[in-house]
Amino acid sequence: MIGRYQPTELTYNCVLSACAELGDIEISERIHKQIISSDIKCNIELYTILIKMYTKCGKPEKYLSIWNEVCQKRIQPTEVTYICVLSTCSELGDIEIGERINKQIISSGIKCNIELYNILIKMYTKCGKPEKSLSIWNEVCQKIIQPTEVTYNCVLSACAYSSSLEQGKKIHDLIINNEVKLNTFLYAALINMYAKCLSLSDACTIFNTITQKDISIWNTMIQGYSFYGFGKKAHSLFIDMTKSGIQPNYITFISLLNGFSHSGMVSEAISCYNSMKKEFNITPTIEHQTCVVWKVWTT
Numbered sequence: 001m002i003g004r005y006q007p008t009e010l011t012y013n014c015v016l017s018a019c020a021e022l023g024d025i026e027i028s029e030r031i032h033k034q035i036i037s038s039d040i041k042c043n044i045e046l047y048t049i050l051i052k053m054y055t056k057c058g059k060p061e062k063y064l065s066i067w068n069e070v071c072q073k074r075i076q077p078t079e080v081t082y083i084c085v086l087s088t089c090s091e092l093g094d095i096e097i098g099e100r101i102n103k104q105i106i107s108s109g110i111k112c113n114i115e116l117y118n119i120l121i122k123m124y125t126k127c128g129k130p131e132k133s134l135s136i137w138n139e140v141c142q143k144i145i146q147p148t149e150v151t152y153n154c155v156l157s158a159c160a161y162s163s164s165l166e167q168g169k170k171i172h173d174l175i176i177n178n179e180v181k182l183n184t185f186l187y188a189a190l191i192n193m194y195a196k197c198l199s200l201s202d203a204c205t206i207f208n209t210i211t212q213k214d215i216s217i218w219n220t221m222i223q224g225y226s227f228y229g230f231g232k233k234a235h236s237l238f239i240d241m242t243k244s245g246i247q248p249n250y251i252t253f254i255s256l257l258n259g260f261s262h263s264g265m266v267s268e269a270i271s272c273y274n275s276m277k278k279e280f281n282i283t284p285t286i287e288h289q290t291c292v293v294w295k296v297w298t299t
Helices: 009-022 025-037 044-056 060-072 079-092 095-108 114-126 130-142 149-162 165-177 184-196 200-209 215-227 231-243 250-263 266-280 286-298
Strands: none
Touching: 009 025, 009 044, 025 044, 044 060, 044 079, 060 079, 079 095, 079 114, 095 114, 114 130, 114 149, 130 149, 149 165, 149 184, 165 184, 184 200, 184 215, 200 215, 215 231, 215 250, 231 250, 231 266, 250 266, 250 286, 266 286
16 A cells, blocks of 8 residues: 555545456455455445445345445445345346345335446346246336337347237337337347247348348347247258358357257357368357257257
8 A cells, every 4th residue: 555545435435336347356355355444434435335346346246234234334325236236136146035035125215327227127038037027117107217229128038028919919019109229139029029029021131131230139030930839940040141241159069059959950050160260260159069069969
């Protein structure tokens, strides 16, 4: 430490924010220990950045002890605190803590902004409760809160996971009526929703209207065909993608190999797997290996 200046809460906030952006867990933990050993009284902003820092530095499991400390000291969380801790619950799939926090939000009387609603929708979907996500979406609509692109993305994912085609179509209509500018993420979310809701023709229609397709759009459509077991169509689309100049990534091959697997296309799956490193310089992962091994073993 240069000089003998005592860091303030603001100092710690700034340096921990920098550590979070850099993913520097070593320095972060050293600073956290310094905070504990000092006489400084943590405010909610400092607790919030500690939760965010551990999540971004790859140690999201540490959030619980910090969150428990906030609760034990009866410090009132802010909307930002709730967003940070719910984001971590979402990442870990910790539905128990997530639901407990949601109840706390309701009982606290805090006025939820759209960012907080977004993370609640996302958290419930990722934790396997998409029907709860749709319930929160209905609350957003009832309160006439303006959704963002992130909101639409999150709720369309909930529709996909719950196979709620009717709700998904209503949200699509709302996007059109509100003249929301469709970006790559929303296009991909719509294609995924229609495909997972057993409306592949609608997914194809949206895909075909997109003039500038990036890798995520191609991957989502290939995944849609694979979901139905249409391995040949998935492969044909893969060829179209490479001809258009888009290079596949590891996600592309997971979707493609799943399509071959579900279609009983063993030789195609093996050929595709072998091409990953040779033609595209992509090292197969355990997920790719599992797709091929499972198909060969069950044939």
